[in-house]
Amino acid sequence: RKEVEQDPGPFNVPEGATVAFNCTYSNSASQSFFWYRQDCRKEPKLLMSVYSSGNEDGRFTAQLNRASQYISLLIRDSKLSDSATYLCVVKMVLMEYGNKLVFGAGTILRVKS
């Protein structure tokens, strides 16, 4: 089983739509979670951290369900500029080596006018 799994999509949605992505992780000891977005041929950019209580930043809402080991990202009122690949990222603790982030394969979102 992959450490972080995402539906690759693509999700094709009209402008103004609400779209949700889910991500599951295998290590129940994981503690920190993030969503990144990556535009074509650009570097990943941090979209938001995901907190246990859930968090919202404008049109974006992230939720964490520890019992089911999944993270979600909800985008409301989609804009053309939201078209990108969304990467789910989980912190893995390596006891003797420190920590590293594990990236999911990404979910492609295409917003169309």
Added chain:
Amino acid sequence: DTEVTQTPKHLVMGMTNKKSLKCEQHMGHRAMYWYKQKAKKPPELMFVYSYEKLSINESVPSRFSPECPNSSLLNLHLHALQPEDSALYLCASSQVTGNEQYFGPGTRLTVT
């Protein structure tokens, strides 16, 4: 300022060349990373430096050699690469390992 800079932006090298990629951050971060990314794939971790010491090497071939001269700089020395090493090489930094990472724009490497 959450800027990580990388040079060069593009690099074309032959299989017998030696070249270096450079990365710099001035955010006071103590963890720095090298990733390799192929088209339509997520970034793949290569090396982690924590407090200027190599803490993780993800079984990367020895033709890739990282170096951390100081807390702001990270280099990746390349020697005798193969065409399959062509990819986008991303540098990232974070306050400490496991925190959110900030990526540089990457170096697009082509090995001929």
